[in-house]
Amino acid sequence: MRPPELVCPAGTPAAMRTAVEAGADAVYCGFQNATNARNFPGLNFTPGELERAIRHAHENGTKVLLAINTFPPAGKVDLWRDAVDLGARLGVDAYIVADIGVADYIARNHPDIRLHLSVQAAASSPEAIKWYCREFGVKRVVLPRILTVSEIKAIAREIPCEIETFIFGNHGLMVEGRCSLTNYITGQSTNYDGVCSPAADVEYRRDEEGNLSTRLGDFTIDCFSCNETAGYPTICKGRYLTPARNEGYYAFEEPISLNLSSLLPDLMAAGVNALKIEGRQRSRAYVKNVVSSFRKAVDAIMAGEEPPLADLIALTEGQKQTEGAFKSKTWR
Amino acid sequence: MEPVTPYPPTDDNARARTFLPAPPLPLFLLQPVLRRIVTRIASQNPDMFNRLGPHKSANFIIDVTSLPFVLHLRPDPEDLLFRAVARSRKPEADAEIRGGFLDLLGLVDGDADGDALFFSRDLTITGNTEAVVCLRNALDDVDGSIAQSVADMFGPPGRAMLSALRRASARKKS
Ligand code: SF4
Numbered sequence: 001m002r003p004p005e006l007v008c009p010a011g012t013p014a015a016m017r018t019a020v021e022a023g024a025d026a027v028y029c030g031f032q033n034a035t036n037a038r039n040f041p042g043l044n045f046t047p048g049e050l051e052r053a054i055r056h057a058h059e060n061g062t063k064v065l066l067a068i069n070t071f072p073p074a075g076k077v078d079l080w081r082d083a084v085d086l087g088a089r090l091g092v093d094a095y096i097v098a099d100i101g102v103a104d105y106i107a108r109n110h111p112d113i114r115l116h117l118s119v120q121a122a123a124s125s126p127e128a129i130k131w132y133c134r135e136f137g138v139k140r141v142v143l144p145r146i147l148t149v150s151e152i153k154a155i156a157r158e159i160p161c162e163i164e165t166f167i168f169g170n171h172g173l174m175v176e177g178r179c180s181l182t183n184y185i186t187g188q189s190t191n192y193d194g195v196c197s198p199a200a201d202v203e204y205r206r207d208e209e210g211n212l213s214t215r216l217g218d219f220t221i222d223c224f225s226c227n228e229t230a231g232y233p234t235i236c237k238g239r240y241l242t243p244a245r246n247e248g249y250y251a252f253e254e255p256i257s258l259n260l261s262s263l264l265p266d267l268m269a270a271g272v273n274a275l276k277i278e279g280r281q282r283s284r285a286y287v288k289n290v291v292s293s294f295r296k297a298v299d300a301i302m303a304g305e306e307p308p309l310a311d312l313i314a315l316t317e318g319q320k321q322t323e324g325a326f327k328s329k330t331w332r
Numbered sequence: 333m334e335p336v337t338p339y340p341p342t343d344d345n346a347r348a349r350t351f352l353p354a355p356p357l358p359l360f361l362l363q364p365v366l367r368r369i370v371t372r373i374a375s376q377n378p379d380m381f382n383r384l385g386p387h388k389s390a391n392f393i394i395d396v397t398s399l400p401f402v403l404h405l406r407p408d409p410e411d412l413l414f415r416a417v418a419r420s421r422k423p424e425a426d427a428e429i430r431g432g433f434l435d436l437l438g439l440v441d442g443d444a445d446g447d448a449l450f451f452s453r454d455l456t457i458t459g460n461t462e463a464v465v466c467l468r469n470a471l472d473d474v475d476g477s478i479a480q481s482v483a484d485m486f487g488p489p490g491r492a493m494l495s496a497l498r499r500a501s502a503r504k505k506s
Binding site for chain 2: 012014015017043205206226227229230231281285286316317319
């Protein structure tokens with residue numbers, strides 16, 4: 001078995017250095033604009049920062065993958081093309097893309113740089129993945145988080161490219177790359193603007209008793225009583241009142257994080273080439289803890305040992321974790 | 333914003349009190365120290381202000397629930413402000429960050445994750461969420477530990493104090 005690549009998040013230069021030190025084989029990051037799906041205020045890299053960060057990562061044997069994983073709206077394609085060209089000049093090792101127009105631009109203009117298909121492209125069948133490989137020379141697909149390990153194994157046998165799967169982090173999957181919930185409320189699009197639940201539209205209110213309500217725009221999306229754990233202010237994790245239910249109801253998904261620690265050996269045996277940790281919006285402390293835990297686990301499996309399962313529950317959303325669809329289609 | 337009792341009876345606060353001067357603390361003695369701290373951190377990390385974008389001139393209240401006063405921060409490199417204010421005279425602010433002493437220390441020590449503290453309800457933010465997100469990202473992009481830089485300013489006693497606080501924090505987590 002070849003060792004899988006541990007692909008780790010970097011929202012800032014300091015987070016990238018932390019990931020490199022903690023044992024990342026590759027880090028992924030984005031520019032400070034709508035070309036990536038974590039276009040959060042104060043996050044991401046200026047060109048100068050990315051240039052220095054790439055130098056540091058390469059000196060330490062770590063690859064840098066540039067996320068250009070949103071969809072350019074008509075008339076704004078230049079921003080995406082410029083990001084691609086800048087990435088090439090700075091020496092990125094691969095692009096992570098979702099849009100076929102961006103993939104086509106890269107395939108024609110930067111054919112020597114690896115192309116990875118983002119989870120946002122939601123390619124989940126061998127036929128879809130083979131089409132991307134044939135048309136754009138995609139070298140790796142990041143699979144949507146809707147497949148069981150045995151389905152991943154079956155896909156691995158049929159496709160001509162590498163497979164990357166998420167192993168830890170935010171579990172807001174919906175129909176990946178096609179979610180319009182935030183657009184409905186805020187007018188900003190996750191897929192075009194790169195931001196779900198823009199912070200400027202989020203408001204937390206704490207009442208006298210310590211209950212916390214979360215609002216997005218004009219909508220209350222949850223209310224946590226004082227001793228309840230909280231989740232991200234995303235609509236997919238909201239708890240709603242409906243006439244059909246007696247109490248608040250998670251209509252889409254619960255505040256919960258994916259944690260596949262215990263499925264790592266199965267994923268590696270299934271032919272997964274790269275293991276991805278979500279969380280570019282998280283802190284250096286998160287990056288250090290999660291990356292070093294999975295580094296130890298992967299190394300132990302490669303050495304034929306029982307992987308140590310670190311307790312990462314404190315870092316999970318709502319302090320709850322799941323193996324999601326990877327274990328069973330009935331997770332919700 | 334609801335009134336906060338100076339010393340809510342939490343484990344965190346009980347531990348933190350062991351290390352902190354008991355109230356009433358003459359705030360005027362604290363102001364030059366806070367000014368020195370913020371000036372030093374700003375001069376060591378001039379790039380961090382870029383992450384604040386339009387929120388450089390925002391006013392933040394940092395409410396350490398175990399302290400009898402709140403901290404008022406304006407991270408504007410042209411007009412830096414970091415001062416202690418009596419709870420009864422808390423100024424209007426754009427955003428408020430509220431948490432236990434050891435948890436907030438963990439954030440500036442690069443040891444705690446803000447989202448995790450939010451999920452566990454140990455950290456509350458109110459007001460302009462975008463300004464808080466920018467501040468968080470600016471502070472998190474500082475290499476090393478801001479808490480360590482502050483401790484170093486006070487030499488061996490500062491470092492000894494930080495070590496003791498880190499031990500208290502580790503005990504709290506375990
Ligand atoms: S609402 Fe949820 S599923 Fe939709 S984009 Fe946001 S995080 Fe993803």
